[in-house]
Amino acid sequence: MGTTDTTSPVDVQWLTEAEQQDWRAFRDGTIRLFDVIAHELDSNSGLSPHEYEVLVRLSEAPARTQRMSELADDLAHSRSRLTHTIRRMEERGLVERSACSADARGVNCAMTELGWTTLVAAAPLHVQSVRDHLVDVLTPEQFRALGDAMAAVREHLVSGPCHAATEC
Template identity: 45%
Template sequence: MGSTNTKWLNAEEMRAWTAFLATNALLYRRLDQQLKEDAGLTHLQYEILVRLSLSPDREMRMAELAEALYNTKSGLTYQITQMEKAGLVRRRSCPNDARAVFAVLTDAGRAKLESAAPGHVAAVRELLIDVLTPEQLTALADGLGEASRRMHDRQAADAGTR
């Protein structure tokens, strides 16, 4: 990762980096607060409901769900346990693979998502989307998309060498 020949950030690069850090932290905090107040969900729990709702049969393997959310398996297990207690998801074991456990969206989980989504989308629009011009949104999506693709590819390559 690091080297003795570090190329330090210039003023514009530092401006971009600090803006990204601040926006990321503030946006996540505000969205988490909005979801807790409006729906009694954390941002991560909302994202779990979204991922499950978009999956075939409204279910995903726990390991795949953790990877899709860039979360640890233990962190996801904790969240699923909390959501299971609330009736939003249930777990299902795989008959073909005893180690595989699926998280399944319940009808109550789907209803919770449907009631939470409008307020969440409105907050995303207010805090980020509607603040930027179409050109800025395109640049943001292209730039961050490229960065995440490279990190994902690197992570996959590193996992393949272990």
């Protein structure tokens, strides 16, 4: 290689010791938290967090029905992933797919009665789980700050840097 290597000795703004600790605490704590909550949700209801979220979104939608693509965008899932997830949930009778009258390409996904009762049964235990391991561990101010911070991060990701397939 030449004399002035322009690609390598990147002039990075490293993290300070304190920042590093905060970042690691955030990463580790979050991962472990999601792990526990996922595990409890699964053993209480047989649902994965993703499936639970699908049911929640559907429960809030008019006629408990939503287009696949909307669902995918809301959940920040790839379409492929959603298709697989919904197929499995359909096999278990939690949701049903049907053609979309407005757009022949589209597919509507509706919650079944079983899906509803499953969600209703799962929700209280899940909420308790979130309380036990997160909300009640923190002071109200801490929890509030957590929500605010991550809302800002989410906002920055969604709108900010030409996310994924958008031209700047």
